[in-house]
Amino acid sequence: MFRSFRNPVFARLYAAQSISLLGDALTWVGLALVAFELAGEQSAVVLSTALTLRVTAFVLLAPLAGVIADRLDRKVIMVVTHLARMAIVGLLPFVTQTWQIYILILGLNIFNAFFTPTYQATIPLVTGKDDYPQAIALSSTTYQLLGVIGPGIAGGIAAFTGARQVFFWDAGSFLVAGVLILTLPGQLKVESRQGLPSQKGRTWQDIKSGTTQLFADSALRYGLLMQLVSSIAGAEILINTVGYVQGTLKLGNVSYGWVMAAFGTGATLASVAIGMVGNKLPRTTLVLWGGLLITLALLPANAANLWVLMALWLLAGVGQNCVNLPMQTLIADRISTEMQGRVYGAHFAWSHFWWLISYPLAGWLGGNFPSVEFFYGGLIGLFLLLIVQLTKSEITPVPVKFPD
Structure with missing residues (x-):
């Protein structure tokens, strides 16, 4: 994977x-601490509402973001979004009401x-056809790794500086990341070969075209539906x-942390393995194996002790990333460069829309079937x-031209 650093x-x-991923970890650790400070035992409601707002923003706006990424200099977009997030998290230390948290989040x-x-659409743009699978895998590995160790780092900073002061460190991380992107040479703009004139309604047509291409391509449609399973x-x-x-095992916070760390570790290992395998296995095969692995891991979980549960969640983490990671490279494989931004945006929206379905389902199963919720969830996934x-559908190869 590391050859992409060349x-x-x-x-x-x-x-x-x-750096910005570390900032995200700081955001959510700080937010959890401030939510408890403001709402006490109702902090879970605050956090769940914040997460719902997060996913809703992704579903509604990511398709438009993809269209804009195909039209404008992507370097400008990434710098502006970093500076805006820096300003917003810089306001979080001063919140005194939960509604202020909702607006800022x-x-x-x-x-x-x-x-x-x-960012996702820019990776294949700057790396080219030889290195983009490894670059995507490396980016995903870092995302998963920081998902495991990031909260620990953020918790340490919060313990040292205080819950609210952690947001200033967070703002600094976005500033540094934005400056790094600003120093990239030249523009990161895709020159369209379509030659379409500016016309009324074109933006909406471009938004629809991202979803249309996502579902029209057999491999992308298959991968996206498997992400629903995942x-x-x-x-x-x-x-x-x-x-x-x-509740069931009667263990504490440390044990819960180990179990979730096992899940994140599995996802990290999958990213490394996929980066090493490269193009040796069909991406749709990886997606199928991943879907099977994560659903099968759920079936025996209600009978597991701590160590067995950690092993199952390790396998589930591997399965989840074997589904999610190939989708990014499939888009780069099968969509022409000047159209990739809108398809990445559509994919980002749809893949998060699945979670708006899955979160309530998981909550309903946990509330109504607390002794067999994992088993029933696994059965639904397998179905x-x-x-x-x-x-x-039959998946046919699609040659894609990369920019020189």
């Missing part, structure tokens, strides 16, 4: 993304919705693990996987 533009872009994730698809299982893990560990597999 590209100095990607290396700087990757460094900026890693919504604003923060509006700009996040514009940054992430732009989200069913993933939501079960994220929502119901704490109740199982602390959906079977439907997707039976209705899968």
Whole structure:
């Protein structure tokens, strides 16, 4: 994977993304502490509302963000979104009411919705056809790794500086990342070969075209539907693990942390493995294996002790990233360069829309079937996987031209 660092533009872009990911960890750790300070035992309601606002912003705005990424200089978009997020998190230390948290988190994730698809579409643009799979895998590995260690780092900073002061460190991380992107040479703008004149309604047509291409391509449609399968299982893990560990197994916060760290570690290992495999395996094969792995890992979980649960969640983490990571490279494989931004944006929106379905389902299963919620979630996932597999269309290769 590390050969992609030979590209100095990607290396700087990757460094900026890693710094901003650490900033995200600071955001959510600080937010959890401030939410508890303001709402006490109702802090879970505050955090769940904030997460819902986050996903809603992604679903509604990511398709538009992808269209803009195809039209404008992506470097400008990424710098502006970093500076805007810096300003917003700089206001979080001063909140005194929960409604202020909701407004700031919504604003923060509006700009996040514009940054992430732009960044994803920029990786194949700056690396080219030889290195983009490894570059995407490296970026995903870092995302997963910081998901495991980032909260620990953020917690240490919060313990040293205080809950509210952590947001100033957070703002500094976005500033540094924005400066790194600003120093990238030249523009990161895609020159369209379509030659379409400016016309009324074109923006809406471009937004629709991202979703149309996503569902029209057999491989992308298959991968996206498998992400629905993965989200069913993933939501079960994220929502119901704490109740199982602390309620059923009668263990504490440390044990819960180890179980979730196992899940994140599995996702990290999958990213490394996929980066090493490269193009040796069809991406749709990886997606199928991943979907099977994460759903099968759920089935015996209600009978597991701590160590077995950690092993199952490790496998589930591997499965989830075997579904999610190939989708990014499939888009780069099968969509022409000047159209990739809008398709990445559409994919970002749809993949998060699945979680708006999966989170309530997981909560309902956990509330109504607390002794078999993982088993039922696994059965639902397997049922959906079977439907997707039976209705899968023949996947044909699509040659894509990369810019020189």
